[in-house]
Amino acid sequence: MSYDFDRLTDRRASNSIKWGFYPGDVLPLWVADMDFPAPAPVIEALRAAVEHGVFGYELPSPKMYEVVAQRMTRLYDWQVAPEQVVAVPGLVTGFNVAARIAAAPGDGILMQTPVYFPFLSVHENVGLVRQTAPLKPVSHGRTLRYEVDWDLFESAVHAGGARTRMFLLCNPHNPTGIAYSRADLTRMAEICDREDILICSDEIHSELLLGETQHIPIASLSPKIAARTITLVAPSKTFNVAGLFCGFAVIQDADLRERFVKEVKRLTLHVNSLGLISAQAALTGECDDWLAALNRYLTANRDFVADYVRDNLPGIRTTVPDATYLAWLDCNELIGSGKIEGSPHEFFLNEAKVALNDGATFGPGGDGFVRLNFGCPRETLVEALERMKAALATV
């Protein structure tokens, strides 16, 4: 079947943060949602629920847990049982709950920066010490690829005298776009096992796989690693239903799961019924053909961005992400040469009328970068890049 990802959908009339935050002359390529409608089976399931018309309290259906468990087994050959799946209102909620059960005030939480900004405030929410293991950018001509710096990783463990209790992994990684290799995941897992650290793995981008990329859940490495891991998955990024707030924690160790569920109850967290309905429709497999087409479209957009930046935006280097719809643009050369003064985010917002995410908000290693969301029709992407090129031509 063919799907029309080129079609423009007007989102300005909705309550979209991405499209509503900046004035109407700004083209927004920032917040991580896509400008495409969700796949038809998701919309049909939501329509049926709306037409039923009664929106009383609901529980996730037993089928919902089966659908998530079966998807893990089908995609990754990772044996997950339905009772090992816990519904959560979102993944940011999920990793905050995980930190609350993993660590006590004064303990350490480890993460790899630059990183999705809500990671950076978990320590404040829970009273922990943030321990950062910066990823290492490596240049390949005009493109960038991030790697794990193992010395920095090892030295961040228990840094500052705080015992590291949780490693908050982002795989695939936002904003650098890395889908970690089996070798990297194994090494991280071995360190966590050696130091008795719980792993919370945010895998929200795991199905937005570009080109030939494969995703490996860290918990699928071995039952031993699974026993110390909370894996967070969701339909939200993949099927563009982020505003419906529904995600899942896969927790195979019974004791860990019990503690997680208890904290979810203590915080009185509930998952939105329409979110669960969308998740069930999205994850059954009915939308997989749409997803394969989406990933082909996003791969072509990724390659278009990389070529365009190389050929038309001198002084900028981009990542070529393995996964996600996020390109991470290094503008430090332009800052160093004085062509851009201050933040590139402000420069492109004011001079190009293009809204990108400010790299500085992604923590250490983010200064001088912007994040560009290419989850949009090609026409929008071209317009944004041309505006950026025109703005750079004036400096």
Ligand SMILES: Cc1ncc(COP(=O)(O)O)c(C=O)c1O
């Ligand atoms: C790595 C990562 N985790 C979590 C989220 C958001 O998750 P949720 O909306 O389910 O809280 C995002 C959104 O961009 C993300 O990139």
